[in-house]
Amino acid sequence: MLKKLSTRVKVYMFLGFCAILVIGAVALNSTSKTAAAASKPKAGQSPDGDKEAVPVELAAVQRGEISSIITASTNLRALREVDVVSQTAGIVHRLSAEEGDYVQSGAVLCVLDDAELQIRFQSAQQKLAQAKLQSEKAGIQQEKTAVQIANQKEELARYQELYQNQLVSEHEVALIRYRLNELEHDARVSASQSRELTHRVAELEAELAQVSLEIARCHIKAPFSGYIVQRQVELGRTVRPMDALFKLSAFSPLYADVFLSESECRSVLSGQAATIRLGADTSAHASGTVARISPVVDQSSGTVKVTVEQRQPEQGFRPGAFVTVRIETARRADALLIPKRAVLDEDGETYVYTVQNLIAHRTPVRLGTETGGQVEIRQGLQENQQVVVAGQGGLKDGGKIKIVQVKGKNGQNQLARLHS
Numbered sequence: 001m002l003k004k005l006s007t008r009v010k011v012y013m014f015l016g017f018c019a020i021l022v023i024g025a026v027a028l029n030s031t032s033k034t035a036a037a038a039s040k041p042k043a044g045q046s047p048d049g050d051k052e053a054v055p056v057e058l059a060a061v062q063r064g065e066i067s068s069i070i071t072a073s074t075n076l077r078a079l080r081e082v083d084v085v086s087q088t089a090g091i092v093h094r095l096s097a098e099e100g101d102y103v104q105s106g107a108v109l110c111v112l113d114d115a116e117l118q119i120r121f122q123s124a125q126q127k128l129a130q131a132k133l134q135s136e137k138a139g140i141q142q143e144k145t146a147v148q149i150a151n152q153k154e155e156l157a158r159y160q161e162l163y164q165n166q167l168v169s170e171h172e173v174a175l176i177r178y179r180l181n182e183l184e185h186d187a188r189v190s191a192s193q194s195r196e197l198t199h200r201v202a203e204l205e206a207e208l209a210q211v212s213l214e215i216a217r218c219h220i221k222a223p224f225s226g227y228i229v230q231r232q233v234e235l236g237r238t239v240r241p242m243d244a245l246f247k248l249s250a251f252s253p254l255y256a257d258v259f260l261s262e263s264e265c266r267s268v269l270s271g272q273a274a275t276i277r278l279g280a281d282t283s284a285h286a287s288g289t290v291a292r293i294s295p296v297v298d299q300s301s302g303t304v305k306v307t308v309e310q311r312q313p314e315q316g317f318r319p320g321a322f323v324t325v326r327i328e329t330a331r332r333a334d335a336l337l338i339p340k341r342a343v344l345d346e347d348g349e350t351y352v353y354t355v356q357n358l359i360a361h362r363t364p365v366r367l368g369t370e371t372g373g374q375v376e377i378r379q380g381l382q383e384n385q386q387v388v389v390a391g392q393g394g395l396k397d398g399g400k401i402k403i404v405q406v407k408g409k410n411g412q413n414q415l416a417r418l419h420s
Contacts, residue, residue: 053402056391058355061381064337068330068369070268072258076276076310078319079253080224083244084109088217092237097246099231103222109246110233112218121211128204135197142194145187152180226250229319249319253311256288256325259303267329268293274308275326278316286314290327330369336377342389343367343375353388353395354381355403360388362397 090112097109156176162168230247233239256276260268270290278284291309298305308325310317317323342352343365350367353360368376381387388395395401 053400054391054394055402055404056388058386058403059339059389061383061385062337063334063383065333066335066369066371066376067328069371070264070327070329073324074256074258076254076256076319076321076323079250081249084246084248086239086243086245087241089240090218092233092235095235097228099228101228105222105225107222109220109222114215114218117211117215124208124211128208131200131204135201138194138197142190145190149183152183156180220245222248224250252313253309256308256323258306258325260306265304268306268327273328276310277324279322284316286310286317336381337374338377338387339389340373340375342387344392353392355386355401358401360395360399360401
């Protein structure tokens with residue numbers, strides 16, 4: 001019995017020892033794996049525990065010229081564009097202008113039939129000539145009567161003196177006085193007729209002027225020099241007063257009205273240079289200047305109207321054309337410039353990464369004018385400093401970098417590696 005018990009105990013002890021060995025082996029294997037995993041470098045770290053260098057592209061801070069440009073799109077309009085209308089009724093007798101024609105101020109565009117008016121004009125001329133002739137005759141008669149009256153008065157004075165000396169009778173004196181009275185009456189009648197004839201001449205002159213005006217209105221003329229952009233009348237058509245016959249437009253100068261925000265408008269001044277580009281064709285452009293700035297803000301849009309004038313005519317620029325206006329509000333000839341993509345913004349702070357000895361440094365900067373792909377640096381950088389323009393996403397202040405490309409001073413990309 002005791003012998004069987006001793007054998008069983010030995011078996012249990014052996015099995016327990018084996019279990020302990022297995023557990024120990026498993027634990028040892030797990031520990032070695034953990035240690036190996038701990039000793040293996042993580043992604044982004046070198047075997048010695050340091051972070052991997054981040055590949056970046058650099059560019060140098062350069063000095064150059066930069067301009068502040070405000071850009072807006074609009075349509076060109078003419079200096080003035082009007083409808084040339086008829087001032088009288090009539091039938092179109094002749095057309096002298098077509099669409100696209102350039103006409104001078106005062107040029108006849110079309111003529112209405114004025115045959116009836118010409119007859120009235122000739123009749124009025126004849127009546128006026130007759131009235132003037134009668135008026136001249138009446139004037140001559142007045143002068144004759146005045147002379148006769150003067151002579152008769154002298155004769156009366158002489159007869160009165162003779163009568164006092166009893167050399168003539170009272171009847172003879174009375175006869176002379178009667179003749180004088182007749183002459184004075186004739187003078188009054190002649191003066192009245194002369195006034196009537198003068199009034200008649202004035203009436204006929206006014207009538208002739210009215211007919212002349214109506215004839216002139218039959219000749220439709222250009223009120224200013226410009227291009228016929230639309231003809232709205234046909235030969236033989238009957239027109240009425242105020243009917244639109246032509247649309248006339250003055251192409252020089254042309255104007256572009258752009259609407260800018262209040263903040264943009266603060267930097268715009270009359271006389272500033274502007275460039276007007278035709279539609280999407282950047283090669284077709286013309287020079288202009290800021291002609292006027294509206295003194296008020298449009299309440300509905302919150303914008304200010306700025307008028308740019310294009311004085312020199314250029315091919316392709318015409319009223320209604322879609323254009324892009326670029327107004328140069330400032331120019332700096334010796335500014336520090338970097339690519340705009342180098343600038344980062346975080347929590348209201350604007351900064352760039354500069355590089356020294358292959359180490360990136362977060363450097364706050366103050367920006368100035370921006371245009372195209374460049375931005376002016378007012379504070380924070382110096383000329384020829386290297387800034388990161390690509391790869392900033394993986395950078396932190398003090399992090400190592402690996403340069404894969406450097407943008408040279410002349411804008412050429414060069415493979416390089418900076419050493420300490």
